[in-house]
Amino acid sequence: xxxxxxxxxxxxxxxxxxxxxxxxxxxxxxxxxxxxxxxxxxxxxxxxxxxxxxxxxxxxxxxxxxxxxxxxxxxxxxxxxxxxxxxxxxxxxxxxxxxxxxxxxxxxxxxxxxxxxxxxxxx
Amino acid sequence: xxxxxxxxxxxxxxxxxxxxxxxxxxxxxxxxxxxxxxxxxxxxxxxxxxxxxxxxxxxxxxxxxxxxxxxxxxxxxxxxxxxxxxxxxxxxxxxxxxxxxxxxxxxxxxxxxxxxxxxxxxx
Amino acid sequence: xxxxxxxxxxxxxxxxxxxxxxxxxxxxxxxxxxxxxxxxxxxxxxxxxxxxxxxxxxxxxxxxxxxxxxxxxxxxxxxxxxxxxxxxxxxxxxxxxxxxxxxxxxxxxxxxxxxxxxxxxxx
Amino acid sequence: xxxxxxxxxxxxxxxxxxxxxxxxxxxxxxxxxxxxxxxxxxxxxxxxxxxxxxxxxxxxxxxxxxxxxxxxxxxxxxxxxxxxxxxxxxxxxxxxxxxxxxxxxxxxxxxxxxxxxxxxxxx
DNA sequence: GTGGTCTAGACCACA
DNA sequence: GTGGTCTAGACCACA
Numbered sequence: 465x466x467x468x469x470x471x472x473x474x475x476x477x478x479x480x481x482x483x484x485x486x487x488x489x490x491x492x493x494x495x496x497x498x499x500x501x502x503x504x505x506x507x508x509x510x511x512x513x514x515x516x517x518x519x520x521x522x523x524x525x526x527x528x529x530x531x532x533x534x535x536x537x538x539x540x541x542x543x544x545x546x547x548x549x550x551x552x553x554x555x556x557x558x559x560x561x562x563x564x565x566x567x568x569x570x571x572x573x574x575x576x577x578x579x580x581x582x583x584x585x586x587x
Numbered sequence: 588x589x590x591x592x593x594x595x596x597x598x599x600x601x602x603x604x605x606x607x608x609x610x611x612x613x614x615x616x617x618x619x620x621x622x623x624x625x626x627x628x629x630x631x632x633x634x635x636x637x638x639x640x641x642x643x644x645x646x647x648x649x650x651x652x653x654x655x656x657x658x659x660x661x662x663x664x665x666x667x668x669x670x671x672x673x674x675x676x677x678x679x680x681x682x683x684x685x686x687x688x689x690x691x692x693x694x695x696x697x698x699x700x701x702x703x704x705x706x707x708x709x710x
Numbered sequence: 711x712x713x714x715x716x717x718x719x720x721x722x723x724x725x726x727x728x729x730x731x732x733x734x735x736x737x738x739x740x741x742x743x744x745x746x747x748x749x750x751x752x753x754x755x756x757x758x759x760x761x762x763x764x765x766x767x768x769x770x771x772x773x774x775x776x777x778x779x780x781x782x783x784x785x786x787x788x789x790x791x792x793x794x795x796x797x798x799x800x801x802x803x804x805x806x807x808x809x810x811x812x813x814x815x816x817x818x819x820x821x822x823x824x825x826x827x828x829x830x831x832x833x
Numbered sequence: 834x835x836x837x838x839x840x841x842x843x844x845x846x847x848x849x850x851x852x853x854x855x856x857x858x859x860x861x862x863x864x865x866x867x868x869x870x871x872x873x874x875x876x877x878x879x880x881x882x883x884x885x886x887x888x889x890x891x892x893x894x895x896x897x898x899x900x901x902x903x904x905x906x907x908x909x910x911x912x913x914x915x916x917x918x919x920x921x922x923x924x925x926x927x928x929x930x931x932x933x934x935x936x937x938x939x940x941x942x943x944x945x946x947x948x949x950x951x952x953x954x955x956x
Numbered sequence: 957g958t959g960g961t962c963t964a965g966a967c968c969a970c971a
Numbered sequence: 972g973t974g975g976t977c978t979a980g981a982c983c984a985c986a
Contacts, residue, residue, distance in 0.1 A: 475961060486689050501973060512963050517974075525894060530717045533974050534970035546691075553683075553690040557697060560676075560683035561704045566609050567676040568669075571705050574680060575698055581684045582694050594899045594907075598985060635986050721970060732935050758971050792937075799929075799936040803943060806922075806929035807950045812855050813922040814915075817951050820926060821944055827930045828940050844976060870958060881978050886959075902959050903985035 465492065468509055476511055480519035485528060485549045488539055495542035499529060502537070526552075588615070591632055599634055603642035608651060608672045611662055618665040622652060625660075649675075711738070714755055722757055726765035731774060731795045734785055741788040745775060748783075772798075834861065837878055845880055849888035854897060854918045857908055864911035868898065871906070895921075 466483040468476055487493050499505075502520060506513040520537055523529045528545045531537040539545055564574055589606040591599055610616050622628075625643060629636040643660055646652045651668045654660040662668055687697055712729040714722055733739050745751075748766060752759040766783055769775045774791045777783040785791055810820055835852040837845055856862050868874075871889060875882040889906055892898045897914045900906040908914055933943055 477961075489690050502975095503973080512965095513974095514964095515962065518961085520974085531974060532716050532971090533719075533721065534972080535716070536973060549690055550692065553687050553692060554696075554700065557683045557687050557692075558700060558704065560680045561701055563605075564676050564680050565704060565708060566612075567672055568612050569673060569676060569680075571701055573677075574701050577677065577681060578684055578694055578697050581681065581688060585688060593901050593904070596902075598902065600985075638986060641985085723970075728932075735935075735937055761971060764970085795936055796938060799933050799938060800942075800946065803929045803933050803938075804946060804950065806926045807947055810922050810926050811950060811954060813858050813918055815919065815922060815926075817947055819923075820947050823923065823927060824930055824940055824943050827927065827934060831934060846976075871960095872958080881980095882959095883979095884977060887976085889959085900959060901986090903957080905958060 466505070466509065468511065477515050477518040477522070480505075480509070480511075480516060481522055484519065484523060485552075488528065488545050489549050493539045495539050495545065497539050499537045499539065589628070589632060591634065600638045600641040600645075603628075603632070603634075603639060604645055607642065607646060608675070611651065611668050612672050616662045618662050618668065620662050622660045622662065712751070712755060714757065723761045723764040723768075726751075726755070726757075726762060727768055730765065730769060731798075734774065734791050735795050739785045741785050741791065743785050745783045745785065835874070835878060837880070846884050846887040846891070849874075849878070849880075849885060850891055853888065853892060854921075857897065857914050858918050862908045864908050864914065866908050868906045868908065 465487060466480065468479050468483075470476070472479065474482075484493075484499070493499060499520075500508070502513050502516045505511075506516045509516070520529065520531065524531055524537075526548055527540055528548050529537050529539055561574065588610065589603065591602050591606075593599070595602065597605075607616075607622070616622060622643075623631070625636055625639045628634075629639045632639070643652065643654065647654055647660070649671055650663055651671050652660050652662055684697065711733065712726065714725050714729075716722070718725065720728075730739075730745070739745060745766075746754070748759055748762045751757075752762045755762070766775065766777065770777055770783070772794055773786055774794050775783050775785055807820065834856060835849065837848050837852075839845070841848065843851075853862075853868070862868060868889075869877070871882050871885045874880075875885045878885070889898065889900060893900055893906075895917055896909055897917050898906050898908055930943065
């Protein structure tokens with residue numbers, strides 16, 4: 465379910481982190497459900513366990529998941545997890561808008577782009 | 588006129604690059620005007636000349652500026668320069684919108700954020 | 711009566727141990743009274759029996775409880791049990807004070823914190 | 834200046850982290866001063882660079898230090914750094930007091946302990 | 957030189 | 972089995 469692109473500049477641990485956030489927000493992993501273990505996911509993706517652990521730890525620090533030593537890693541209460549992920553994406557979006565503003569792009573252009581992208585995806 | 592934030596994760600050469608693009612778009616450096624020399628800017632910012640050179644090189648590769656050996660670096664024809672900068676920011680913005688889409692943010696939320704940011708700045 | 715928080719970093723066996731100590735000090739389990747059996751408590755808390763056994767074993771080693779093979783686990787003479795628990799908490803408290811000292815916290819701040827916490831609880 | 838105790842249960846990276854926090858609070862490393870590089874400290878302590886990096890990263894996440902890729906790691910603005918470290922120690926202290934409260938220790942005992950520890954250290 | 961990422965492989969506490 | 976820590980050693984981008 466998780467895809468890694470090794471040609472991508474984005475570090476592997478970050479890609480894993482983003483993919484997990486995406487799956488959590490989509491409800492594939494509901495609140496308190498168990499995520500694949502560090503080692504299982506490492507084997508599945510052909511990646512070092514440390515790399516996966518780094519992804520998990522960062523998600524834990526930001527409150528999206530919690531891990532119980534000896535038991536596994538679990539999704540935090542949905543409200544929390546989703547909210548945190550949302551905030552991260554909003555922050556990213558705000559930065560892009562500010563850059564766009566400084567680059568003299570107009571409001572209309574941005575809104576149009578949004579329409580374009582949202583209507584191209586089926587929802 | 589150019590500000591570098593060393594605590595920022597963004598590499599210094601990238602910050603210099605972005606600042607220059609901003610100043611070009613704003614018309615501070617019009618077409619065919621000369622940019623500060625690599626060495627002058629390096630001293631001014633307290634930065635390694637290699638770092639400035641890297642910023643200039645990337646701007647040259649993308650067509651925003653051109654350099655004349657022995658004379659200096661100059662801004663490309665305005666249409667070109669501005670257009671290229673715009674495209675870069677649009678690409679960045681598109682990425683943010685796609686992430687936002689996957690994170691289940693609604694169109695309305697994004698549009699609202701834009702309104703908010705654009706009205707907070709004086710223009 | 712015993713509550714386990716799986717999201718807590720503290721290992722389960724330690725939480726069980728602390729909860730039992732708390733209940734003993736409070737007099738819920740008086741001297742020579744029988745504690746719930748390992749298996750019963752394991753089922754009740756939805757926890758592996760090994761985990762409970764570890765908690766009991768550590769309490770026995772430190773002299774808070776004693777176990778009679780084939781009969782069960784019992785609280786040691788109150789003076790002993792309470793005294794041992796007290797000593798443990800004093801040691802923990804001392805460590806915190808030393809850290810606070812090194813971090814330049816003043817005596818006043820610490821005393822104030824104590825006042826605050828003690829007056830917030832009803833006793 | 835930094836001491837690691839390998840017999841200690843506390844993980845090495847945590848010990849390094851604590852030692853650094855201590856030195857920062859004491860003013861040995863003032864705001865914006867450069868910390869020893871990851872590799873230098875690793876050699877000095879006879880420890881793997883990854884271990885040091887883990888300590889540095891956690892300090893960075895909590896805002897005590899900031900690192901500039903290619904340049905080094907630096908102490909955050911003193912107010913920030915010190916304040917964060919203080920908060921951490923206060924939280925730790927509060928936990929100890931709460932435990933002590935539940936274990937029936939009296940306010941007087943705790944205050945006495947504080948007096949004892951503070952007067953034993955020269956300041 | 958400096959931080960950041962990653963692999964391969966080991967060992968530990970806990971459940 | 973599960974997360975957590977650590978070593979030895981490599982490679983990369985950046986300054």
